[in-house]
Amino acid sequence: MWRLRWNVLIHLSRLGMSYECFAPDKLQTEVIDHITGDKLNETRGKISRLKDFKIGDFCALTIPGGFGAAKNLSNFGNAFSKCEVDGDVARFIMEFHAASKPIG
Template identity: 50%
Template sequence: MAAARTLVAPRLAAASTFASLLCLRPLLSSRLAPSPRAALHGSAPRPGPRVALVLSGCGVYDGTELHEASANVLTESARIARGKITDLAQLSAANHDAAIFPGGFGAAKNLSTFAVDGKDCKVNRDVERVLKEFHTAGKPIGLCCIAPVLAAKVLRGVEVTVGHEQEEGGKWPYAGTAEAIKALGAKHHAKDVTEVHVDQKNKVVTTPAFMCETALHHIHDGIGAMVTKVLELARK
């Protein structure tokens, strides 16, 4: 619970307001519809890996952080406001080459109960299924910001990063999350905001994103590096 407080203390009111969303079933999305749930976008075929982008709502305080959803992926940025949406229950690793989970409080409130329960959190049933399915299939999974806690909970012994492990004068306000990740049985690697950690064994790629208080272009660089690495792994 201490770790959960570390995560949401500056936004505690927002977390309380949207606590009821925890029971909602997330949708799978490469883009987001005007709904409190997350979704999967289907579009015309494109060359290259098919990547499922799992969103958890609209906006950082109750869903997916939009900068994180669209950074370095211009087609996703264009899709974020319109298009076909599919329930997360429809996502199958057989139909995609990789999965990416952007951050935002939705990952801690809608896709899991981490915002309330910390290390004792539960992960949405379909989210857990998707993570295990892609992992078993040997297909890469990318997560940023607070979303790595999902992998830490579901994939035992996975290696992830949510940034630094000390607040450092407020630069890393959610540093306590690293301890919760360790308590979940995962291994945490301290990384800077522009860096990624690649768990080669589990094909899990993570980056801190907005866990750090810094300029947007630094966050953009880190997310871009995460996406690039996920695509590299998907092509192997």
């Protein structure tokens, strides 16, 4: 997931766009580099708390996917069809939707 995230951020930078990364304020489930199989414990760059997010500061939302996102932004990794999205993540997405701002 971090490779996809960094690819997105690199391309936004090349377009002259600024960005900010957010995450829920909770422990992550295990994070794995699927190329090497190694567990990743490294945080790259500044990550802001999702509960501190303000919709007026942003024009679009992008959420890199993968099973890491499924396990850390919801309980899909364990609950599957009965999964629930993290409350802060749901609010984050719904605010972009209500403001008719692009989500990708």
